[in-house]
Amino acid sequence: MDQPSWISTHIQRWQQKPQLRYFYKQEIFRRILAFSDPNGVSIEIGSGPGFLKLVMPTLICTDIENGPSVDCLVDASQLPFKDNSVDELIGVDVIHHFDQPGSFFKMASRSLKPGGRIIFVEPWAGSFGYLFYRFVHHEDCQRVKTPFGPAFTDEKSPMDGNAMIARQCLVESAPLLKSYGFKTVHRSFFGCFSYLLTGGFQPWSAPKWVIKLMIEMEKLLPQSVMRIIGVRMVIVLEKI
Numbered sequence: 060m061d062q063p064s065w066i067s068t069h070i071q072r073w074q075q076k077p078q079l080r081y082f083y084k085q086e087i088f089r090r091i092l093a094f095s096d097p098n099g100v101s102i103e104i105g106s107g108p109g110f111l112k113l114v115m116p117t118l119i120c121t122d123i124e125n126g127p128s129v130d131c132l133v134d135a136s137q138l139p140f141k142d143n144s145v146d147e148l149i150g151v152d153v154i155h156h157f158d159q160p161g162s163f164f165k166m167a168s169r170s171l172k173p174g175g176r177i178i179f180v181e182p183w184a185g186s187f188g189y190l191f192y193r194f195v196h197h198e199d200c201q202r203v204k205t206p207f208g209p210a211f212t213d214e215k216s217p218m219d220g221n222a223m224i225a226r227q228c229l230v231e232s233a234p235l236l237k238s239y240g241f242k243t244v245h246r247s248f249f250g251c252f253s254y255l256l257t258g259g260f261q262p263w264s265a266p267k268w269v270i271k272l273m274i275e276m277e278k279l280l281p282q283s284v285m286r287i288i289g290v291r292m293v294i295v296l297e298k299i
């Protein structure tokens with residue numbers, strides 16, 4: 060099965076942009092590793108190009124589409140893993156593409172061991188992030204009536220994404236997450252200009268030294284500020 064063209068484009072941009080690689084390693088991968096169990100069974104949901112495996116060699120990569128590091132094709136709403144067999148499920152920019160987040164959480168609760176974790180890095184549609192994702196970014200950022208599913212209506216494809224889904228499911232719905240068997244054990248916001256100036260997977264970027272400087276400056280800001288200006292967040296859920 061051939062891999063989708065967007066994955067090929069992402070791999071090409073990743074190789075061409077040391078600024079982007081630096082941001083991911085310092086601000087995304089570092090945060091995931093801080094909460095990950097190096098000796099556990101770790102499964103990535105929606106691995107796409109498979110960049111996380113560069114720093115987690117034993118990671119089991121899954122996706123609904125083929126990719127260079129995909130170990131098995133998996134629909135996030137129908138996880139095939141045995142009950143109580145997984146230590147952690149990890150996702151980078153995935154839940155805001157799920158049409159049925161509720162089905163994912165139900166399957167995740169069944170698959171994870173007691174105390175197992177979900178580690179998500181997602182867009183953060185805070186005060187500044189909402190403006191960015193709503194009016195600048197190519198994906199949607201609009202509130203949905205049923206964020207746990209179905210999240211996409213009007214013939215929109217989940218691949219189009221909607222940054223608000225991550226906020227509604229992971230930040231605003233603690234009681235509902237608890238009903239699926241999860242509690243939030245960590246949530247933090249990061250990446251304002253340090254992320255925006257990488258250009259993401261677009262062909263342009265600020266110089267690497269600028270990205271480094273922005274990251275160091277943002278580290279000095281309290282979470283109360285980053286909650287307002289940050290455009291990325293990391294969420295860690297634990298199975299109750």
